[in-house]
Amino acid sequence: MKNGLLKVVYTLVLLGAAFWWGLRFGALLAQVYVGPSWNNFWLETLFESTSLILLHLPLYLLVVLLHEFGHLLGGLWSGYHFVSFRVGNCVLVRWDEGLVWKRFSLMGTGGQCIMAPPVRSDDQFPFLRYHLGGPLMNLLLSLVFFLALEMQPSVWTLLLWSFGGLNLLSALANGIPWKGKVVANDGWNAWNLSKNPAAREVFAKQMLILEAMTRGQQLRALPADWFRIESESRSENSSAASLAFTRAQYMIDKGEEQAGIDLLQSLLESKSSVPSFERTTMQLFKLYYDLLTEVDSVDLSVLDDKETQQFLKGMKDYPFVLSLNYALARLSKQDQAEAARIRQRLDRVLATYPTKAEIDSVWEDLELIDRIAAGQPLD
Structure with missing residues (x-):
């Protein structure tokens, strides 16, 4: 009930803000828009719509860039280590060889700034500046509203608005705190970390793991304590399941396959609040x-599940999903032609993928x- 109410409030606030902005934008546009006069309503409407799209696409990308830059500044201020910076599907990532450009996108996001927190012996590392740096940067820049309100209607006023x-x-x-099926937003992350020691511990260890893997270290080479939760509140926190899943992968990668599969099976059978995704x-x-x-x-029945099919469709160009489909084509279906097509696609994806250890693992x-x-x- 509480979560449903938050979703309603979140949606109403966004719709209200968008509606108010749209009304003012339309009124301003009516005063400053000068387009060709073709004496044809449909041609003029098409031209106006196309112009608006072309206007707002670069502005949107700029807003995403500045949002992620806010996270970057907040992270650097808090002593975080740079891992990657993404806008759209263009990502600048730090490998041991230096900074390299790669391509990657995450469903439900327009950008991402990944940084690893400073290593501490407890869970009290700084996190608010890093997580809220993006929204605060956007909030600060939104103040140009007031500048636009004081200006005479013009194209520049329209751009500022x-x-x-x-x-x-x-x-x-x-x-505004919000958690979707795939990702949670900055407000939710900051709120969750502020009240939950286990969530802070999981976040720190996941970022350290991601940093190491991005630079080429396999799971099996990482410290074992990165995959364990020491916090007393671990049983009350669903994020613990995420790290436990990574621990299962770590155990399998180290050769402790049965123990890893047993842990994975226990997670699947548990009644804890593991997110559906x-x-x-x-x-x-x-x-x-x-x-x-x-x-x-092998039991393939999971592939008939509607949620699984949606997952595979939404993540179709991720290395894990492509590898799974390749294995299905070669080992289960024994379809060489399909396997060859998947392999070609996978080769292209891996050529621009940012996580070095995952590339080697694939x-x-x-x-x-x-x-x-x-x-x-087999050996």
Whole structure:
């Protein structure tokens, strides 16, 4: 009930702000818009609509860039380590070789600034400046509203009004706590971390793991304590399941396969509040593992689930999903043509993927899949 009420409030605030901004924008546009006069309503409407789209697309990207820059400033101020900076699908990532440009997008996000927190012996590392830096940057820049209100109607006034409005909407959309199926926004993350020691511990360790993997370290090479939660409130926090899933992958990568699968199975069977998106990821990871270890008896029923199908469609260009589809094509369907098409797509994705360790891991898996398909003995 409480979560439903928050969703209603969140939606109403955003719709109200967008409606107010749209009314003022329309009134301003009527005063300053000068377009060709074709004496044809449809041509003039098409021209006006196209112009508005072309106007707001670069403004939107600029707002996203400044939002992520706010996170970057907040993170640097708090002693965080730079990992990657993304706007759209263009990402600047730090590898051991230096900064490199890659391509990546995350469903439900327009950008992302990933930074690893300073290592501490407790869970009291700074997090508010990093998480709220983006919304605060947008909120600050939205003040150009007032500048636009004082100006005479002109094209520049229109641009300032649009820029201020997009920043205001971004500040509200990211600052008001909200958690979706795939990602939570900045406000929710900051609120959750402020009240939950286990969430802080999980966040810190996940970021350290991601930083290490981005630079090329495999899970099996990382410290074991990065995959354990020490906080006393771990049983009350759903984010603990996320780190436990990573721990299961870590154990499998280290060669402790049965222990890792047992942990994964316990997560799938538990009644804890594992988010549906993550539960689907766990199920597909289990399916992937089964394909590589016991293909003749693997249960494919999870693929018939509607939520699984939506997941696979939405994440179709992610290395894990492509690897899973490749394994299904080669080992289950034994469809060489489909496998070849998937492999070509996977090769292109890996060529621009930002997480170095994941790239290496996928190549290892592809070699294993090919050997299994060819009936070659495994080490």
